[in-house]
Amino acid sequence: MLPIARGVFNSLTLMTRSSRGAIHTVSAHKCKAAAAESETVEEITDESVDEGKMSGSGAPDPKDRTKVIPVETSMRYLKSAAYKTTYGDSFVWTQYRRNHKGMFAPRKTRKTCIRQGKISTGNPCPICRDEYLVLDYRNTDLLQQFISPYSGQLLSYSKTGLCQKSHLRLMVAVEQARDCGLLTYDVPFREYDYSEYYGKQEKKQEQ
Known part of the structure; x- marks a missing residue:
């Protein structure tokens, strides 16, 4: 046609x-x-894919990650029905399970899931497997999924399963969002003994 x-x-x-x-x-x-x-x-997926990104059958290569997804598209994706169908009410890393050799998981996750613009592993981390999950300081809905609601600290990669490169990008994005005031965090309260500073002045006034 x-x-x-x-x-x-x-x-x-x-x-x-x-x-x-x-x-x-x-x-x-x-x-x-x-x-x-x-x-x-x-609006979500661009159908104009280059010939170099096609697989042998003519369909888009699902392992290709050379296409740059705008952060605005990722923010709309987190509120779309496609995201709701894929992840439901869970976080993007909740259903992820690491694929490792042996009974015990290694101390660190893999260095990266993407090499030379393509996914180089059969079990990519929760961020690398979905190209529409963009780590950016403006994408606060995604960043909050990796922050503990109890301590406000960033969750470890051993819990979320992120590769080392994605975890580093996550740390940078969270710090940028906090510096810009997009993410709130608790500051420990400290009580000061002001008598150590003003005690001498009070004694002089009494005299």
């Missing part, structure tokens, strides 16, 4: 030619519905 431009819906019917050469008529309202559906999909 030939591609349909967006500005050809003025006529009532459209003429399309199949692979066998037969001509078919398509109603305008069906074309409008199909175009509207494709536009909503393009």
Whole structure:
């Protein structure tokens, strides 16, 4: 089926030619519905993928990570129905399980999951496996999932399963968000004994 431009819906019917050469008529309202559906999909995923990013079957390569996802797209993704269907009410790292050799997990996670623009492991960490999870200081909804609600400290990579590179980027993003005032954190309260500072002045006034 030939591609349909967006500005050809003025006529009532459209003429399309199949692979066998037969001509078919398509109603305008069906074309409008199909175009509207494709536009909503393009908001989250861009269909214009380069030929170099295609796999052998012609479909987009799921391991390719050379495409830069804007942080605004990631923020909208966290509030979309696709995110709700994938993760539900859990955090992005809750259902993740590390794949390691032997009975006991290693002390540290792998250095990185992405090498030369592609995922190089069969079990990428919770951030590397989903390209729409962008670690940025403005994406506070994602950063708060890695902060303990009890202590306010950043969760360890041994608990979240992040690779070392993603955990370092997470630390930088959290510190930037706190410096910009986007994330609140508790400051320990300290009681001062002001008599150590003003005691001498009070004695002079009494004299």
